[in-house]
Amino acid sequence: MPALDLKTQLSNLVDLQKIDSEIYTLRSEKNAKPNEIKALEDAFEEKRQSLADIEKKSLDLQKQRKEIEIELATKEENIKKLQVQLFQLKTNKEYQTMLNEIAGTKADASVIEDKVILVLEQIDKTKVEVEDEKQRLQGEEKLLNEQKKNIENRIKEIDDRLTQLDAQRKQVLPGFDPKILTQYERILLNRDGLAIVNVNNDSCQGCNLHVPPQVINLIKMYERIVICEACNRILYISETTTEAERQ
Ligand SMILES: [Zn+2]
Numbered sequence: 001m002p003a004l005d006l007k008t009q010l011s012n013l014v015d016l017q018k019i020d021s022e023i024y025t026l027r028s029e030k031n032a033k034p035n036e037i038k039a040l041e042d043a044f045e046e047k048r049q050s051l052a053d054i055e056k057k058s059l060d061l062q063k064q065r066k067e068i069e070i071e072l073a074t075k076e077e078n079i080k081k082l083q084v085q086l087f088q089l090k091t092n093k094e095y096q097t098m099l100n101e102i103a104g105t106k107a108d109a110s111v112i113e114d115k116v117i118l119v120l121e122q123i124d125k126t127k128v129e130v131e132d133e134k135q136r137l138q139g140e141e142k143l144l145n146e147q148k149k150n151i152e153n154r155i156k157e158i159d160d161r162l163t164q165l166d167a168q169r170k171q172v173l174p175g176f177d178p179k180i181l182t183q184y185e186r187i188l189l190n191r192d193g194l195a196i197v198n199v200n201n202d203s204c205q206g207c208n209l210h211v212p213p214q215v216i217n218l219i220k221m222y223e224r225i226v227i228c229e230a231c232n233r234i235l236y237i238s239e240t241t242t243e244a245e246r247q
Pocket residue numbers: 204205206207208209228229230231232233
């Protein structure tokens with residue numbers, strides 16, 4: 001098979017670049033997927049944590065309720081004891097002091113009763129919160145699983161397409177001059193999957209650097225591969241661009 005001229009080689013490289021650009025885009029998309037999944041899982045974990053916080057609050061309130069109820073029972077016990085003692089007292093003064101003490105303890109108990117009511121209200125409110133949060137979390141979990149499934153489906157789609165592109169690539173590779181191919185692939189690897197770029201309006205489409213006329217002439221001579229000074233990519237001038245520029 002006779003070696004292809006450089007112009008044809010470059011034109012074939014442009015076709016190969018189309019395949020490689022798609023491969024690069026798809027691989028980048030696929031590489032970003034694990035982070036996407038992690039971000040979704042982290043966000044869900046945060047919501048699960050907020051449920052755990054409310055459940056903890058609920059437990060604390062139950063504990064608080066028990067403590068207050070014990071406190072109340074102690075006061076009531078005290079009142080009963082004082083009332084028994086009341087009848088054993090001899091003097092009017094002692095009797096009056098004891099009555100005052102009983103009244104004071106009753107007032108204390110009444111304050112504690114109010115506290116019990118308050119805590120019970122909070123317990124009821126928190127129960128509703130826990131139920132709401134559980135339900136919301138269930139919805140969130142369903143959504144998370146759907147989103148993960150979608151991402152997995154997309155990864156599978158990408159893999160299938162990558163297999164196709166890889167096969168296409170293998171088919172066209174034998175047509176290339178190995179030296180040119182090696183150079184192309186090295187640039188591809190170092191320059192974000194873009195190795196060969198068009199010169200449009202006298203500027204490199206890889207980095208926008210101005211391409212001087214003598215370099216443009218050099219490209220059009222097709223004697224050797226011309227590289228952009230700034231981004232090191234292979235430069236070419238597409239026939240359609242030249243047509244458009246002429247008009
Ligand atoms: Zn450039």
